[in-house]
Amino acid sequence: MAELSELESKLGEVMGLAQAAQLATKKVEKLVQDEQLKETLRQMGEEAAQTEQRLEALTSELQGKKTALAEQARETKREAQDMMNTYLGGDDVDGLDGFEFLLMAEAGELGHVEIVEEMNKKVRMEGVDELVSFVKPIQEKHCRFTREGALKLAAEEV
Ligand SMILES: [Fe+2]
Incomplete structure (x- = not known):
């Protein structure tokens, strides 16, 4: 399989x-009952799908590296799912547990996008600036949403 550059590998992780x-x-x-939080989560899921599509579009132009990149994405997805299953695997988990997991996951997503942004200051790969402009505000918003959601549930739980 083709070797990925640091930046390409990072793009696979973001995907x-x-x-x-x-x-x-x-x-x-x-895990949550609150209709407003459910709606927020649906919106976040949709935006994650849009992010994936953007990455697909960008990386499909990388001749010969598409397979390696998809493999990197699969590996990262598997690791994230393992974490989720560890954190939310029990049958006594509630909505607040769910949001606590998302706090970590969304911070991780935002951090990875910022890493891509930083690397691309040197690499200047075509299309990456546009990708970052699209994805970074979304991830910043997701971090804010999950924090607000977690605190709302925390206030209700005591
Ligand atoms: Fe997100």
């Missing part, structure tokens, strides 16, 4: 996290 985020938001949606 894998976006795939995992779609599953995580679905899982947490089942």
